[in-house]
Amino acid sequence: MGINMQEIKELVVISGKGGTGKTSLTAAFAALSENKVLCDADVDAADLHLLMAPVIERQSDFKGGHEAVIRPQACTACGRCRELCRFDAISQDFIIDPISCEGCGVCVDFCPEGAIDFIEKTCGQWYMSRTRFGPMVHARLGIAEENSGRLVSLVRQQARTYAEENGQTLIITDGPPGVGCPVIASLSGATALCIVTEPTVSGLHDMERVIRLAAHFNVPGMVIINKSDLNLDMSKAIEDLTRERNMSLLGRIPFDPVFTKAMIQAKTIVEYDKESALSLGVREIWDKIITSSAMTPGRMINLKEAIKA
Amino acid sequence: MLISVASGKGGTGKTTVATNLAYSLGSRAVILDCDVEEPNAHLFLHPDMDTTEQVWAQVPEVNQDACTLCRKCVDICRFRALVVAGKSLLVFPELCHSCGGCFEVCPENALNEGRRELGQIETGHSHGLECVTGCLRVGEAMSPPLIRKVRAHVRPDKINIIDAPPGTSCPVIAAMKGTDFVLMVTEPTPFGLHDLILAVEAVKVLGLPHGLVINRSDMGDEKVRDYAQKENIPILMEIPYDRAIAESYSKGKLIAEMWPEWTDIFQELFQKIQSCLA
Numbered sequence: 001m002g003i004n005m006q007e008i009k010e011l012v013v014i015s016g017k018g019g020t021g022k023t024s025l026t027a028a029f030a031a032l033s034e035n036k037v038l039c040d041a042d043v044d045a046a047d048l049h050l051l052m053a054p055v056i057e058r059q060s061d062f063k064g065g066h067e068a069v070i071r072p073q074a075c076t077a078c079g080r081c082r083e084l085c086r087f088d089a090i091s092q093d094f095i096i097d098p099i100s101c102e103g104c105g106v107c108v109d110f111c112p113e114g115a116i117d118f119i120e121k122t123c124g125q126w127y128m129s130r131t132r133f134g135p136m137v138h139a140r141l142g143i144a145e146e147n148s149g150r151l152v153s154l155v156r157q158q159a160r161t162y163a164e165e166n167g168q169t170l171i172i173t174d175g176p177p178g179v180g181c182p183v184i185a186s187l188s189g190a191t192a193l194c195i196v197t198e199p200t201v202s203g204l205h206d207m208e209r210v211i212r213l214a215a216h217f218n219v220p221g222m223v224i225i226n227k228s229d230l231n232l233d234m235s236k237a238i239e240d241l242t243r244e245r246n247m248s249l250l251g252r253i254p255f256d257p258v259f260t261k262a263m264i265q266a267k268t269i270v271e272y273d274k275e276s277a278l279s280l281g282v283r284e285i286w287d288k289i290i291t292s293s294a295m296t297p298g299r300m301i302n303l304k305e306a307i308k309a
Numbered sequence: 310m311l312i313s314v315a316s317g318k319g320g321t322g323k324t325t326v327a328t329n330l331a332y333s334l335g336s337r338a339v340i341l342d343c344d345v346e347e348p349n350a351h352l353f354l355h356p357d358m359d360t361t362e363q364v365w366a367q368v369p370e371v372n373q374d375a376c377t378l379c380r381k382c383v384d385i386c387r388f389r390a391l392v393v394a395g396k397s398l399l400v401f402p403e404l405c406h407s408c409g410g411c412f413e414v415c416p417e418n419a420l421n422e423g424r425r426e427l428g429q430i431e432t433g434h435s436h437g438l439e440c441v442t443g444c445l446r447v448g449e450a451m452s453p454p455l456i457r458k459v460r461a462h463v464r465p466d467k468i469n470i471i472d473a474p475p476g477t478s479c480p481v482i483a484a485m486k487g488t489d490f491v492l493m494v495t496e497p498t499p500f501g502l503h504d505l506i507l508a509v510e511a512v513k514v515l516g517l518p519h520g521l522v523i524n525r526s527d528m529g530d531e532k533v534r535d536y537a538q539k540e541n542i543p544i545l546m547e548i549p550y551d552r553a554i555a556e557s558y559s560k561g562k563l564i565a566e567m568w569p570e571w572t573d574i575f576q577e578l579f580q581k582i583q584s585c586l587a
C-alpha cells in the first residue's frame with residue numbers, strides 16, 4: 001500500500017439553491033482534472049452518476065441508526081412508551097411507525113416488560129466505483145431515511161482514504177443543497193468551496209446563507225455565476241456580495257441549453273463540444289480553481305493570512 | 310385541506326408553483342414555507358410581516374453540584390450528546406435530539422431544561438394571503454423539528470399550501486407527512502426524472518395521493534411523460550420554458566401577477582387537484 005506524502009486537497013462544490021448547474025459543473029471539472037477521486041456527497045438526490053456512468057466495484061451497507069419495534073406478545077399495553085415518546089411514533093394500539101421513530105431508544109429502556117426491540121437499520125448503500133475520469137465514491141440514502149449527514153461524512157472519508165492509499169492528490173466533491181445537516185457534514189475539513197449560483201433573488205438569498213455557513217467552518221470560497229445573462233443587475237449584486245465576503249469570482253457562464261442537451265446524452269458539458277465558448281469558459285474557470293492559493297500545494301500559510309485579511 | 314409541493318431535485322420550480330398557486334387562491338389560502346434551509350417563498354410574495362417567533366429545541370443543562378456522575382444519562386443518550394470528562398458531565402447541545410431520555414433517567418434531578426435555537430418563524434400577509442415562513446438558523450443541522458413547528462400554523466378552514474424542501478429524506482418527509490395531496494414539480498431532464506422517481510417512492514411510502522407539474526416542459530426529452538404514464542401519475546400542468554418567465558422569476562415576480570391569465574391556469578390546477586381527491 002503506497003503512502004501518499006503529498007497533501008490531499010478537497011474541493012467541495014455547493015450551491016445553496018438547487019438547479020443552478022452544480023452537478024453539471026462538478027462533472028465538467030471531473031473531465032478536466034487529473035489524478036483525483038470523485039465523491040458524490042449529494043446523497044439524498046445523487047445525480048453525478050448519471051453523467052459519470054460508474055462501474056461499481058464494491059458495494060457496502062450504510063448502517064445509520066436504529067428503530068424500535070414492539071413485540072405484541074410481550075406488551076401489556078401499559079402505555080408507558082407512548083407517554084415517553086417525544087416523536088408521536090407510537091399508535092393507540094402500540095404499533096411504532098418506523099417513519100416517525102427517531103431511534104432515540106427511550107421507550108426501549110423504559111418498557112417495564114422489555115417488550116421493545118431496538119433493531120439496527122440499513123439506511124442506504126455506498127459504492128466504490130470506476131469511471132472514465134477515475135475512481136468515484138458515491139452513495140444512495142434509503143427513501144425516507146435520516147442520518148444523511150453521517151452518510152456524507154462516510155463517503156467523504158472513504159474518498160480520502162482511497163486517495164491516501166492510491167496516490168491521488170485531489171478530491172472533487174459534489175455537495176448537497178441547503179444549509180442543514182448534510183451540508184454541514186460536507187464542509188468540515190474541506191480545502192475550498194466552489195459555490196455555483198444564479199442571478200435570481202433566490203440564488204442570491206441562498207448563496208448568502210451558504211457563505212455564512214462556510215464562514216463558520218473557515219473554508220475559503222470561490223463563486224461561479226451560472227445563467228449570468230438572465231439578470232445583469234442581480235449578477236452584479238452577486239459579484240458585490242462575493243467581493244464583500246472576501247471570496248473570489250471564478251467566472252460568469254451565460255445561460256446555455258447545452259447543460260440540458262449534454263445531460264440527455266449522459267455527457268459532461270465539456271465533452272459535448274470541446275471547442276465551444278462554454279467549454280473554453282469552463283476550462284478557464286477550472287484553471288483558476290486549481291491555481292488558486294487555497295488549492296495550490298504547500299500554500300496553507302498564505303491561505304490562513306488571506307482569511308485573516 | 311393540505312397540499313404539499315415537493316420536487317426531489319432542487320431548482321425545478323417548486324417554489325414558483327407553490328407561490329403562484331397560493332397567490333391565485335388569494336384569501337382562501339395559507340402558504341407555509343417548510344423549505345426552512347433555504348426559504349424562498351417570501352422573495353416572491355413580499356409579505357408584510359406581522360409576527361416573529363424564535364423556535365427552540367429543548368436540551369439538558371447540567372447542575373454540576375447535584376450530578377453524581379453516575380452516567381445513566383450518558384448511557385441512554387443514543388446521540389452521544391452527553392459525555393463525562395474528568396469530574397464533570399459535558400453536554401454537546403448541537404447533537405441533542407430532544408428525546409427527553411436523560412431527564413427521565415437521572416436519579417438526582419441534576420438536569421435542567423436548557424435550549425438551543427433552531428431558527429425562527431415569521432407570519433405575515435400578502436394580497437390577502439396568509440404567509441408563514443420557517444427559517445433555519447445558519448449553523449443548525451436539524452430541520453425537521455422546525456418544519457413541524459411551521460406546520461403547527463396550518464389553518465383547518467383554509468387551503469394550506471406547503472412549500473416542501475427538496476430531497477427524499479427526513480426534512481421532506483416531515484413536510485409531506487399527513488398532507489392530503491402532494492404536488493410534485495419536475496423538469497423533463499435525466500436529473501429531473503431520476504430525482505422524481507425517488508420522490509415518488511417517498512410519496513408512496515407515505516401513501517399519499519399525488520400529481521405532477523412539468524416545468525420547462527419543452528426543454529428536455531419525453532422520458533418524464535412516459536414515466537408518469539406508466540406509473541399512472543396524472544400530469545396536472547405543464548409550464549413551457551419562456552425567457553420572460555425566467556427573467557421575472559430572477560427579479561422576484563410572480564407569473565400570475567405579471568400575466569393575470571396565469572391566475573386562471575393556477576386556479577384550474579387547484580380544481581384538478583380537487584377532482585383527483587374526489
Ligand code: SF4
Nearest residue numbers: 075076078079081111
Ligand atoms: S411500555 Fe412496553 S408494555 Fe407498556 S405499552 Fe409500551 S411496549 Fe407495551
Ligand code: SF4
Nearest residue numbers: 085101102104105107
Ligand atoms: S425509539 Fe424513541 S422515537 Fe422511536 S418509538 Fe421509541 S421513544 Fe419513540
Ligand code: SF4
Nearest residue numbers: 386405406408409411
Ligand atoms: S434529550 Fe435525548 S438526545 Fe438530548 S441529551 Fe438527553 S438523551 Fe441525549
Ligand code: SF4
Nearest residue numbers: 376377379380382415
Ligand atoms: S444521570 Fe444525572 S446524576 Fe447521573 S451523570 Fe447524568 S446528570 Fe449526573
